[in-house]
Amino acid sequence: MTKFKDDPETTQQGIYIENGSGGFLSDLYFVGGKFGAYMGNQQFTASGLYFEEAETAIQIHWDWGWTMQNIVVDNCKTGLTIVGGAGGPMSTGQGIGSLHLTDLRFHYVNVAVSTSVMSDNSTALLLSNSGFYNVDTIVQDTFKNQVLIRGGKGTVNVDTWGFGRVTSANGTAAFHNGVNLDSPVRNDSLVTGGRKQFFTRRRPKYDDLGFSQILDAKADGAKGDGTTDDTAVLNHLLSAAANMSAIVYVPFGVYIITDTVEIPVGLRVIGQAWPQIMATSSRSADALKPRVAVRVGLPGQVGVIEVQNMMVTVKGATAGAIMMEWNVHESSQGSAGLWDTHFRVGGAAGTDLTAKDCPKLSGKVNPNCVAASLMLYLTPDSSGYFKNVWMWTADHDFDTADQIQVDIYLSGAENVVIGLIQTETPYFQSSLQAPAPFKPGVFPNDPEFHNCTKTSKSCAMAWALCIIDSSAVHSCLNSGRNDCQDKIFYTEQSYDVWVQNLVTLGSIEMASPLNGVPTLGKPNRNGFASSILAWLGGSKNITGQRNFEGYRIHSELTIGIEEFSEACQNALTALVRCDNVTSECRSAAYHGILPIEVDVDSICDKDCAEAISDWLSAVDTYCGDSKWENGAAAGVMGSFISYGINETCQTDKKTGKYCNDVILGFSNSGSLESMANSELCSDCYVGRLKMMQASPFSYYRKEPYYQNALKAAVSRCPLSNQPRSAKDSPFPSETTEDAICLSDVKYVTQSGDTCDSLALKYSVSSAAIFIGNPDILDCNNIDPGVSICLPLQCSTYKLETDDTCMSVAIATGLQPDTIRLLNPWIHELCCNIQTATETLGRVICTTTPGGKYEHDVNSTNSDPAYSEYADKSVLPPKGATIAQGTTEYCGRWYTVQKGDDCARVLVQHHISLLLFTSANPSVSQDTCSSDLIPGQTYCVGPTKDAFVDRTPIPPYWRYGCYARQQDTGNHSVLIFDEVNHVKPMSIVACQSYCLSYSWYVFGLQNGDSCLCDSRLRMDSRLVDDSKCNIHCNGNTTNLCGGSDAVQVFSDESLLRVEHTSLGCFIQNDSKHVLDGETIDEKDMSVEKCASICTINKKSDFFSLSEGSICTCGQKVATWAKKTDAGECNVKCIDQMGDTCGGKGRAEVHTTKTKNAIAT
Structure with missing residues (x-):
């Protein structure tokens, strides 16, 4: 186009958009013209537009909502002209509704933004994170001919400024007539550049590929x-x-x-x-x-x-x-x-979902x-970057005249920035009320619409934007278009939520935080729509705060949950918005009077009962007939909780009091026979007994007292046709043969027993007790009178609440792999060592289960005749064929006969499955019987020498006491792994742990902490040895660092050091880039040079040249000149593949961040 300076009368326009329902513009370049772009639209997003030498870069004559980001304007008379505005208070005109401008860069412009401002409702204009260089006026009010933000020479930055109505954190709204506003802190993952502009990326072109x-x-x-x-x-x-x-x-x-x-x-x-x-x-x-x-x-x-x-x-x-x-x-x-990638449901030929196939508002x-x-x-x-993504559920065919729909649900999200969100409510609502035709529960935090009355036809309609349990959410504009509904934008238990330029059409409430003050649409009417400059309800406070924090009945770590379908897993792990006390009702119990500190009204809140009902409904819908391994229904735990709430919250029909309080006031009769009829036959007591009898989740089946009480009530009270038989257990009894008890030791549980108390008393694993006895439903609440099999004995260790595999390894002297082998329920990465204890208890084995069993339990069975281990090795039988991999350290051998199975072999020879498979690796625990080969000989009595780790611990080298540079942000000189407050701690204990993960550099701090890494990290500085003067708590002859310093060791004679390259420099024999000592060795490498200069010479820089020359120094020469990196192309002589500079070229490295930044 013709540049304005060349022809001031030019009428050319780069883009003219008069009307429409857009849309997206990105990465366009405009040069010249009267208008670079002249635009009007319902809503639009523009990003990455560049304007140069136009009279007016952009003129907007109408919109409901527009977001502009990363707009650059150079040498234009006017940057952005907003024509007309929406009008005065309560205006319904079709002007400019809402405009958000962010990350702008204007250079050499007379007026950056030209607009009009009314004293109340008008165009909502927000300007944020923008810079103006040599701009005379940044914002000008043309109506009053008033400068709102002055420009000036050089750069003027605008953080957040705007005019329009703002809803504060407490729900009150007020008009802001051109003021500075609070703004969100942009997370580093969302931004780029020094001014922290929102990150953008053009769609990849791949023009350099063959x-x-x-x-x-x-x-x-x-x-x-x-x-x-x-x-x-x-x-x-x-x-x-x-x-x-x-x-x-x-x-x-x-x-x-x-x-x-x-x-x-x-x-x-x-x-x-x-x-x-x-x-x-x-x-x-x-x-x-x-x-x-x-x-x-x-x-x-x-x-x-x-x-x-x-x-x-x-x-x-x-x-x-x-x-x-x-x-x-x-x-x-x-x-x-995703770039320019769209989703479409129906509305086109070939989908079988056209207007002809599926006419709207059919009523069914x-x-x-x-x-x-x-x-x-x-x-x-x-995580993802999504640019120009359109998600459309067809409300019309492309060939018929009508209108886009996207509903967005953020559940448990963090660090989200969304540009213009434009949504529409489905046109079939409210003919069908949401969530129909779908059922909630398959996805996290599916909406339920419980707050809608049955008579309302405008309440149960689609949410446009739903934010639940989320943080750091920035929405530049939300445009919800719909036809008369109550609510459209919902928040719950979220914070650091910033919604700017919120626009709605036809919704009574613009924003509806749970338990909060809604923002209404009518007082914020602005042109054709309702709009506010910013909704700050969740900016600095929790928005939509729940009455209950809530809990999850199951998690992804629940044993056996992976066997269910994904939809069922989502339902099982859904949040139950209920008092946490109710989560304890996971087994049959009498739900009587509660401790005084428990708020019964909170447990009996209707939202709580509704929440567990929703959970059960979703599990029933998406799990169907799926069952846990023990045969129980998928929702069994929720059913226990639901029953527990119902029994706890039972009320007296006459007084409205809780029945537990009524029953507590009964006279203290010694027996059912002496109990007064007025009490026995009361609504509360009879109602309680009838409730218990009718439910398989009550204590009725397990406690004869309540069965006898109902029998007495039937005979003495006006009860007719009242059934008395107990319901079947929700845990079906298996019709399988009795399991083998390898220890041959049985125990009858007593009141107060837990898996942990039994494990500590009898030297067994708590997990083995739980896993081996299906009648135990809760390790922390074992029913009395149950006969269980005690597992094989072992040395034990009780996990502390902050234990990790590393701390257990150091405390017991075992390798982490050995700990997992002895306790197979521990995941490979040890991530469940704490979470699984809620189910399996805290007592683990530190030796192979087996050995002589010392006990005083109520059993008539004898102990095993001898230990699983043999005292000494013996040769296998002559001519025997030893199974592949079987240990030679064996004192008892057995040749498998035809018809043998694993159980027979284990019982006959008093050896546990774990020890047997450890001694005979050709046999796996899962397929033990089928792995046995008749005629082959196996070890059934290994000696303890069979499992001794014979790998010698290598020597180590001490490299001194190190701390971080004070001006750096990192907090440790070694960063790959760290365990704190471990006892006992010693140099060898730390070395062994780090070595088990193939980390060869280790360090100790504060006498009780071990750190691992592959190298000493950048910005580490050597400090005086007096700073590392704390003795190890496990070996007082060792020093284990200091409170703020780390004693650093390595298993190698060369300590590897982290460094960064500063590039390739020109140098010659007479003039070196660095000023220090030079070392020329035939086996020189980058790692060796880094270690020599950093550790031995105490230098911050090092360079390599000519393939073998290493130079140390404290600074780079001021005359040093950088050249192309490809000129440092001589391979190091050590043949490791690194380059060591070049001919007449030196590659310079540093171990200090500040040097890299300065260079």
Whole structure:
């Protein structure tokens, strides 16, 4: 376009948008013109726009809401002109409703923002995190010809400034007529640059790749014809491309999939004109059994995934389809993302979900028209960058005239920034009230709509934005468009939530925090819509604070939960918004009077009963007939809790008092016979007995007293046809043969027994007690009178509340692997060593279970005749064929006969399964009997020498006392692992632990803490040995560092040191880049030079040149000149593959962060 300075009369415009329902503009360059862009729209997002030498860069003549981010304006007369505004108070005109400008950079502009401001409701304008260089006026009120923010020479920064109505943290609203406002602290993961602009990334172009790195989906077998099943072809292609680090190009077409398509980490996908991945299958038709159509990465994966210009759709009845499940977490900022990728449900030919197939407002649910339970599901631990992503549930066909819908639910989310969110309520509501036609509970924090009355037709309608248990959520604009509903934006138990430029249409409440003050739409009417500049209800306080913190009946660590479907697991692990005291009602008990400190009204709150009812309903819906390993229904624990609440909260019909208080006031009769009829036959007492008899989750079945009480009531009270038989246990009895008790020792439980108390008393593992005795339902509350089998004896250790595998290893002298071998329930990474104790108790084995059993329990059975271990080794029988891998340290041998099974061998030879499989590695615990080979000889009595670790502990070298530089942010000189407050601690104990994880550098601090790493970290400084003067608590002859210093050791004679390269420099024989000592050795390497200079020479810099020359120094010469890194290309002589400078070139490194920054 013609530049304004060349023709002031130019009328050219770069983009003209008069109307519409947009939309997204990004990464565009405008030069010249009267207007770079002249725009009006219902809503729009613009990012990465650059304007140069126009009269006016942007002019907006109407909108409901607009977000502009990262806009650059150079040498324009006016940066942004806002025409008209929305009008005065309560105006219903079609002007500018809401505008958010953030991360702007304006240079050499007369007026940055030209607008008008009314004294009450008007355009809501927010300007944040923006810089203006040589701008005369930043904001000018054209109505009053008044400068609101002055510019000036140089840079003027605006943090957060605006005008419009603001709802404060306490729910009150007021008009702010051009003032500075509070602003959120932007998390580092969300920003870039020194001014902390929100991170943006243009969609990747891949213009530097060869054709060999691009795979064409159709050329490789996919049809994309809308009829052929492309599932297998796409999965094979995507997997192969990820292994090759190739790009998959998907030509235009419709690719039918009938099962999950996997997009692996490391893959890049480019579509041509939005090719459709269309999910259709009977597998996806059941809303109660959700099935993923496109899965991106696997849970817990970290890496790169880039998808652009694709569309995900469904065909026909697919009520269970999760259109995309996103599991991957970015390995670097923006490395995992979607660009210009959209989701569409219905509304197009070939979907079987058009207006003809599914007419709206028909008054009934057509099961063939229920499609997609969820469009995009970001799973826990995932992260992503999503740019111009449109999620549309069709309210019309593309070929008919009507209107976009996205509802966003943030559950347990952190560090989220969302630009313009534009949503619409489904047009079939309230003909169907939410959540119909779906049932809640399959996804975390599904909405329930309990606060809606049955007569209201405008309450149970879709939330546009729902934020629950989340933090650091920044929304630049939320535009909720709908037709007359009560509420649209909901928050619960969240904080650091900043919603700016909130716009709603037709909703009575704009923001509805749980238990908080709602923000109403009518007082904030602003043009055609209602808008406020900012909603700060959760900015500095918890918004939507619950009456109860809540608890989870199960977690992902619950033993056996992985056997259930994913939907069932989500239901089982859902939060129960109830008083935490109720979580203790997980087994049959009499729920009588509670301790005085317990608030009964809190337990009996209607929301509490509603919450457990919702949990049970969701589990029943999504778990169906699924059962735990012991045969109990999936929701059994919730049923116990629900019954416990009902019994506790039973009230007297006449007085309204709690029945527990009424029964407490009864006379102290010694027996049922002497109990007065007025008490026995009272509503509370009879009601309690009837309630207990009717439920399998009560104490009635286990306690004869209550059975006799009901018998007495039937005979003495006016009760007719009252059943008295107890309900069957919710835990079905198995009709299997009695299990073998390897110890041959039985015990009858007594009142007060726990798994831990029995384990400590009889030297056994608490987990073995629980796992080996299915009649024990709760390790902390064992029913008396139950006959149990005590496991084989072992030396024990009771876990403290802060124990880790490392602290246990140091305390017991065992390797972590050995601890896990002796206690197989401990996960490989030891992550469950504390969480599992709630179920399994805290007493673990530190020796192999077995040996002579000393006890005084009520059993007539004898002890095992001898220990599992033999005293000394003997040769195997002559001619015996020894099983593969069997230990030679064995005192008793047995040759397996035909017909032998594992149980017979173990019982005959008094050896535990764990010890037997340890001595005979060819036999596994899971398939012991089938692994036994008749005719082969196995060890059934190993000596203790069989399990002695014969790996000698290597020597170690001490390298001194180290602390961090005071001006650095890191807190330790070794960072890979750390365990604190361990007893006993010694140098060898710390070395052994670190060595077990292949860490060769270790350090000690404060006498009781061990640190591990692969090298000494940057910014470590050597301090005087007097700073490391605290003796080890496990060996007082050792020194274990100081309170603020670490005693550093290594298993290698060379201490590896962290360093960073400053680049390749020019030098010659007479002039060295560094000023210190030079060492020339044939086996020189980067690691060796770093260690010599840092440890021996105490230098902050080191350089390598000529392949073998190492130079140490304290500063880089002022004349030093950097050259291309490729000129430092001479390999080090040590043949490790590193480069050691070049000919006449020196590569300089430093071990101090401040030097790297300065350079």
